[in-house]
Amino acid sequence: MTEPLLSWRAGAIRKAILGFVEAVTTRGPHFVPPAERIAVFDNDGTLWCEQPVQAQVAFAQARLKHLVRTNPGLADRAPYKAFLSHDLTAIKALGKRGVFEVAFAVHAGMTVDNFIRSAKDWLAEARHPRFDRAYTDLVYQPQLELLDYLRAHEFEIWIVSGGGSDFIRAFAETSYGIPPERVIGSTVRTQVLDTNGHLDLFKLPHLESFDDREVKTETIGRTIGRRPILAFGNSDGDLSMLRYTLSGPGKRLALLLHHDDADREVAYDRDFVLSPLAEALDHAELFGLKRVSMSRDWATVFPAVSEAAPVKRIRRRGF
């Protein structure tokens, strides 16, 4: 293996990560068997950029533009109007859960399989409004290296996100090497329907689980059935799972990404209503969380993108 964590600057954080992984993977007092090396990562704002809004919100906007063609009445109705006109103030006024509820509900009636195809198609074409890159080129390079490093040390890596599971599953394997069954996210209710003897799962408009705050910990218990030994988040929505991770026996590591880099990304914390960071930041030391400073700890933020290989235009399969 080449030198790990090349995009992480030397300092207390890089040292803490390397020290933790060495301790739990070396035979000795802190050794943890591979099967118990569970690592959980938040997605939006932890593994990729979530500003000015989470990618899933932009995806829902595109879906709404499609729906309004056959149902023009939607265009003047709240909250769809805010989404369609990209009125960020009105969108943010809905609050985190409210925004995601709309973002999830607009795909009701699709099969899960078609939803994932549609999300893949959108991700292949969409460009981020500020960085003018594909959203999947706005994953964080240091985190890709951390995932590789953990995998090389036989960690089992999970995403535990407030975003929709199926949306994340559309790119997590390609972008992060994380397979669908290691993605925990918010879900809408689904229904099995029989069409001429063929069974499919259809999305309903009702929120089933909004995977935020304490619910993240509860879904970790339900789905993984083991307490993680490493957790990485960036907002108060991650605080419960970070503290749950630290509450087990033996060595543990909980990391909190602080977006303090206005030059290379966006500087924000307590005022971002779609995913505020305040309590976890104010009490990081009390809770034993290690604050990762984007400006101080990351030598690079985004991966290099070859300009010689522009985003491939693919046939839209429709929403």
Place this chain on the structure above:
Amino acid sequence: MTEPLLSWRAGAIRKAILGFVEAVTTRGPHFVPPAERIAVFDNDGTLWCEQPVQAQVAFAQARLKHLVRTNPGLADRAPYKAFLSHDLTAIKALGKRGVFEVAFAVHAGMTVDNFIRSAKDWLAEARHPRFDRAYTDLVYQPQLELLDYLRAHEFEIWIVSGGGSDFIRAFAETSYGIPPERVIGSTVRTQVLDTNGHLDLFKLPHLESFDDREVKTETIGRTIGRRPILAFGNSDGDLSMLRYTLSGPGKRLALLLHHDDADREVAYDRDFVLSPLAEALDHAELFGLKRVSMSRDWATVFPAVSEAAPVKRIRRRGF
């Protein structure tokens, strides 16, 4: 590898299993990449004996006996009275969902970690009333061989059960080689509580998901995020996931265990109210399910148990 499936008698079923696995694992028109080789198994009655009642019901009886010591009033109250007096007729009158609701609720207030320890302790001591063996010695030998055979061909094996996830997690790794995160089952709601800065998950008395019938398919979608290519069940509760498995493209296999062996186990199907098999049996051909006859297809039912190694008595940690 030695000859696989030694406890499966030669015949159409054994041939179908071998043929299916060969087809999907050999480069050619039916090849399926390892990551997509998802196999789902029901637990009670498919991987181990569920007669006269599912083991989890017996575990709940033991828990109730413990609770009644500090709360004697429970002993005369329905439905606890039926459980405490082992009144099978009264227990069965509650129906499948009703019985499991009681079986889950009696552990409310415990942490998930303590529940699993308690289940392990009980499983280490409890004896099956008819076979006088540990419950974990009533797993089906042919199924252990099938799991091994599928694993050797890079299948990813999941349990999808109406039983409680945490109860199954207490023995699935040891008995089947299936880790906790590959167990999907019924769940009660849980709550994260902070005790002196230490976060734990506590079980609540409320059913969250009863993983039966269509719900099995919905939780497969939510948790695995891929459609299985092989499914194995033994009751109408499994019919939806069996048919969902067969509804995908390419080669698929759906197996239905028929308990028709009164000599070696118990002969039952449509009249077992705790897990009836009627619709799936009556329409097996229409739905494309392969009926596995215990009496015809299995040379052995249970594994050999060494009498020289009696069940180890361990210290009870209490319920």
